Structure formats: structure tokens, C-alpha cells
Amino acid sequence: MTLLVTGGRILRPDHTVERADVRIDTDGDIDAIGDLERTERDQPLDAEGGLVTPGFVNAHGHAAMTLLRGYADDKPLDAWLQEDIWPTEAELGPEDIAAGARLAAVEMIRSGTTAFADMYFHVPELVDVIDEAGLRARVGHGVVTVGKDEAAAEADVQEALDIAAEYDGAADGRVRTAVMPHATHTVDTDSLERLVAGAQERGVPLHFHFNETESYLDPDGTGERPGAYADRLDLLGDSAWAAHGVHLTDEEIDRLADTGTAVVHCPASNMKLASGLAPVERLREAGVTVALGTDGAASNNDLDMFGEMRDAAMVGKLAADDASAVPASAVVEMATQAGADALGLPGGKIAEGEPADLAVVDLSGAHLTPEHDLVSHLAYAARGSDVRHTVCDGKVLLRDGELLTLDPATAKREAEERAREAVERAS
Ligand SMILES: N[C@@H](CCSC[C@H]1O[C@@H](n2cnc3c(=O)[nH]cnc32)[C@H](O)[C@@H]1O)C(=O)O
Ligand SMILES: [Zn+2]
Structure with a gap:
């Protein structure tokens, strides 16, 4: 059967909105867009009164960190990681990661996200959950070598390369996979070099946290800036994407632009951990692809890309001291097409021949009335809970608010139990 998304308005890649139906073929690709007559082969999906948008792309995160949501708040990054997060993560086994990732998948599908990037551990269990949930992702094993002996560091590097x-x-x-060193200052130079070479051999991209806080700014203790250091080690490049990019010199912005490295802005995480104001407007002006990510649920504290769009637009104006900076259309672009580009995944736009990764946003809420400008509504007024349907690769994952691939009650119960037990073990 083909799928026919009927009666809605669609957000075109140029951000115009038009009345159109969307037919999705049995391979999961968009086959036709326009005024389409329903045939007996079409299974209908009602988009009447809704806006059909590309599925959102959450370009940086740690899905299973949903288990640590609200566990440790109101602390700066280093203390938060070292005192609270890392000791508890040390207690998380493969089944815990599966439970946390399943909860994340429920939350993402319900809020219209169809693709995400994930840096964490116990990746095989995460992959099973992605398969079951029906989502799309670029995943990798996060490597940290600081504080580890040589054998443990070596094993971490090898695991990342094997998983990729x-x-x-x-x-x-x-x-799809990537090789994911945690950051330039938490992985030693030798290991970084091995990871870069391994990624190149396997033809997969690199992803890492970059210039998030002041403590990132002298990665190998020589005073060399992380931009120059990362470039020298070949971490930067047009298939690489870097999370955060908060503290950047003009030279580093030029380097990101020249190498084609994408940056994932994580405004909620940056605000919550008081990491700083990312120069989003300057990055965009320099021609850097800027995507959008929630980061883990422990530093956000949700996975709703609508919240992220709104935060990015708001804080982007504050950072640039300019109300016209990071406008609505820019954050919608960041959350869709730029995310797909950064991750090197298909989707991010509603166009014939593209895979059908889309969300239908219900526009009937009082907070979405009147309809002067639907791009403005997406950026500033809509919420994840306004999503009616979510489709990934042509498969309906959420229909009329009901999850079809996962059982939310079970996912919540299991995550609740496993989170409680992990925290008990850690304390
Ligand atoms: N194998 C590694 C785990 C690395 S996964 C990626 C790591 O990034 C951490 N993380 C989450 N959010 C952030 C952030 O904003 N900045 C830096 N690290 C983060 C997360 O808690 C996780 O430990 C180890 O042995 O510890
Ligand atoms: Zn992160």
C-alpha cells in the first residue's frame, strides 16, 4: 500500500506553505506532491487542519540520558559531569541503555523528531531500539580517555571503531554510524589520531563536543586553540560535525567554514549549564552549517525540538544583541534541512524523491491562532504536544497522537525502575 497524507498544508524547502497532499511509495519515498486523487492503493493519513513539516533532526544528544533527567541540575558542566553524571553512568548496563533510549524514542516520536545523532555507550542495544522504534539515526560510541589507563583507553578506542x-x-x-571522540580535551592526542585514521578508513564521519566551556580551550596543554589543534589532527572536515561551538574565535569560525565542519547549536543545554552564548549568527554569516540539538535530557531537560527552536531564536538575538538575528525561518532550517546535512542523512525536506520523514503539526490550538505566519508558529508558538502524526521512512510511527511502534506506558515504567536502581547503585 502507498500512504497518502491528505488535506494538509505542506512546508516547502523554501519555507513557503501550500495546500497539497503527499503520496509516499512502498519504498518509503515521497512519490508525488499536489492535489492528489485517492486511489484504492492509498492508505490515508489525515492532515486536515495541520501543517506537514519535515521530521525534525536532533543533531546532538545522548538518548539514554533520559534516565538522568532531573537527577542533577543547577551545576556547571565539569562539576555536573564529574560529580554526578559520570559516576552514575558507570552503573548503567546494556539493558539500562535500552530502557533509557526507548523512553527517548517515545518522547522524540511524539514531538515530531524523525532523526537524531547519538553519542553514548552500549550502542548495540541503542541500535535495536532505533530499529524497533522506526527512527533514523547517526550513532557512535563516545570515547573518553582521560583518567583511564592505557589498556582501558585502547579498548575504548577499539570499541568505537568496531561499532562504527x-x-x-x-x-x-x-x-548510520560515526566515530565519536567525546571532546578534544578528554581524549589524548594519540587516541584522537587513531580515531581520525579509523574513521577515514571506514568512510564514516566524526562527531565530538567542541569549545563548549572554558575548560575546552587548551586541549593539549600547549596553549594551542582547539580549532587549530583539531584541524591539525584532521578532526575537522565536511563530513564532521561538532557539538556546541560556544567559545569560538573569529579564526576558529573561519576554520569551521573553510573545512566545511557543521556545528550543532544546543541552546537549552548551553543556558542550563551556563556554558555561554554561541555565536550562531556569526557562524551562519560565515557560511557554517548550523544544526540544532537538545543534548542529553539531563541538561535540557526534554527532547522537544520545538523548545529548541524557540530557545535558539531567543538566545540568538540576545547573543547578537539584535532582534533580527536568528529569525524564525533560520531555526526551522536548523532543525530540519541543516540537521540532515550535518549528519549526512537523507530527509530534512519535503520534496519528491526524498524519504518520507515528516511530522503533521495540528494547528487547532488557541496558542496557534490566528494563522498569520506558520513558520513563525513553528519557531515560536508550537510545542511537541501539537504533533498529530509522525512518519519516518514512509512508516507511520505516531498516528493521531498514538504511538504505533512502542508502548509508552511500558517504556516509562521500565525507565523509571532502571533509573531508580542505577542511582541507588551509584550512591
Ligand atoms: N565511554 C565514555 C562515555 C562517553 S559517552 C558521551 C558522554 O558525554 C557526556 N555528556 C553529556 N552532555 C554533555 C555535554 O554537554 N558536554 C560534554 N559531555 C556531555 C555524557 O554524559 C557521556 O558521558 C566513558 O567512558 O565515560
Ligand atoms: Zn553532549
Whole structure:
């Protein structure tokens, strides 16, 4: 059967809105857009009164950190990681990661996210959840070598490279991989070099936290800026994407632009951890692809890309001291097309031949009335709870607010139990 998204208005790649139906073929690709007559082969999906948008792309996060939501708040990054997060993560086993990731998948699908990037551990269990949930993702094993002996560091590097090779193309091709050193200052130079070489050999991209706080700014203790250091080690490049990019010199912005490295802005995480104001407007002006990410649920504290769009627009104006900076259309672009570009995944736009990764946003709420400008509504007024349907790779994951691939009650119960037990073990 083909799927026919009927009666809605669609957000075009140029951000115009038009009345149109969308037909999705059995391969999961968008086949036709326009005034389409329903045939007996079409299974209908009612978009009347809704806006059909590209599925949102959450370009940086740690899905299973949903288990640590609200566990440690109101602290700066280093203390938060070292005192609270890392000791508890040390207690998380594969089944915990599966439970946390399943909860994240429920939250993402319900709020219209169809693709995400994930840096964490126990990646095989995450991949199973992505397969079951029907989502699309770019995943990797996060490598940290500081505080580890040589053998443990070596094992972490090897695991990241093995995972990147083994799972690329999993879940019918919806899962792609990357090599993911945690950051330039938490992985030693030798290991970084091995990871870069391994990524190049395997033909997969690199992803890492970059210039998030002041403590990132002298990665190898020589005074060399992380931009120059990362460039020298070949971490930067047009398939790489860097999270945060808060503290950037003009020279580093030029380097990101020249190398084609994308940056994922994580406004809520940056505000919550008081990491600083990312120069989003300057990055965009320099021609850097800027995507949008929630980061983990412990520093956000949700995975709703609508909240992220609104935060990015608001804080982007404050950072630039200019109300016209980071406008509505820019954050919608960041949350869709730029995210797909940064991750090197298909989707991010509603166009013939593209895979059908989309969300239908219900416009009937009082907070979405009147309809002067639907791009403005997406950026400033809509919420994840306004999402009526979510479709990924042509498969309906959420229909009329009901999850079809996962059971939310079970996911919540399991995450609740496993989170409580992990925290008990850690204390
Ligand atoms: N294998 C590593 C785990 C790295 S996964 C990626 C890590 O990033 C951490 N993380 C989450 N959010 C942030 C952030 O904003 N900045 C830096 N690290 C973060 C997260 O808690 C997780 O420990 C180890 O041995 O510890
Ligand atoms: Zn992160």
C-alpha cells in the first residue's frame, strides 16, 4: 500500500506553505506532491487542519540520558559531569541503555523528531531500539580517555571503531554510524589520531563536543586553540560535525567554514549549564552549517525540538544583541534541512524523491491562532504536544497522537525502575 497524507498544508524547502497532499511509495519515498486523487492503493493519513513539516533532526544528544533527567541540575558542566553524571553512568548496563533510549524514542516520536545523532555507550542495544522504534539515526560510541589507563583507553578506542564498522547500515539502512571522540580535551592526542585514521578508513564521519566551556580551550596543554589543534589532527572536515561551538574565535569560525565542519547549536543545554552564548549568527554569516540539538535530557531537560527552536531564536538575538538575528525561518532550517546535512542523512525536506520523514503539526490550538505566519508558529508558538502524526521512512510511527511502534506506558515504567536502581547503585 502507498500512504497518502491528505488535506494538509505542506512546508516547502523554501519555507513557503501550500495546500497539497503527499503520496509516499512502498519504498518509503515521497512519490508525488499536489492535489492528489485517492486511489484504492492509498492508505490515508489525515492532515486536515495541520501543517506537514519535515521530521525534525536532533543533531546532538545522548538518548539514554533520559534516565538522568532531573537527577542533577543547577551545576556547571565539569562539576555536573564529574560529580554526578559520570559516576552514575558507570552503573548503567546494556539493558539500562535500552530502557533509557526507548523512553527517548517515545518522547522524540511524539514531538515530531524523525532523526537524531547519538553519542553514548552500549550502542548495540541503542541500535535495536532505533530499529524497533522506526527512527533514523547517526550513532557512535563516545570515547573518553582521560583518567583511564592505557589498556582501558585502547579498548575504548577499539570499541568505537568496531561499532562504527559493524552497525553502519543497520535497521534497513536507517542507522548510520560515526566515530565519536567525546571532546578534544578528554581524549589524548594519540587516541584522537587513531580515531581520525579509523574513521577515514571506514568512510564514516566524526562527531565530538567542541569549545563548549572554558575548560575546552587548551586541549593539549600547549596553549594551542582547539580549532587549530583539531584541524591539525584532521578532526575537522565536511563530513564532521561538532557539538556546541560556544567559545569560538573569529579564526576558529573561519576554520569551521573553510573545512566545511557543521556545528550543532544546543541552546537549552548551553543556558542550563551556563556554558555561554554561541555565536550562531556569526557562524551562519560565515557560511557554517548550523544544526540544532537538545543534548542529553539531563541538561535540557526534554527532547522537544520545538523548545529548541524557540530557545535558539531567543538566545540568538540576545547573543547578537539584535532582534533580527536568528529569525524564525533560520531555526526551522536548523532543525530540519541543516540537521540532515550535518549528519549526512537523507530527509530534512519535503520534496519528491526524498524519504518520507515528516511530522503533521495540528494547528487547532488557541496558542496557534490566528494563522498569520506558520513558520513563525513553528519557531515560536508550537510545542511537541501539537504533533498529530509522525512518519519516518514512509512508516507511520505516531498516528493521531498514538504511538504505533512502542508502548509508552511500558517504556516509562521500565525507565523509571532502571533509573531508580542505577542511582541507588551509584550512591
Ligand atoms: N565511554 C565514555 C562515555 C562517553 S559517552 C558521551 C558522554 O558525554 C557526556 N555528556 C553529556 N552532555 C554533555 C555535554 O554537554 N558536554 C560534554 N559531555 C556531555 C555524557 O554524559 C557521556 O558521558 C566513558 O567512558 O565515560
Ligand atoms: Zn553532549
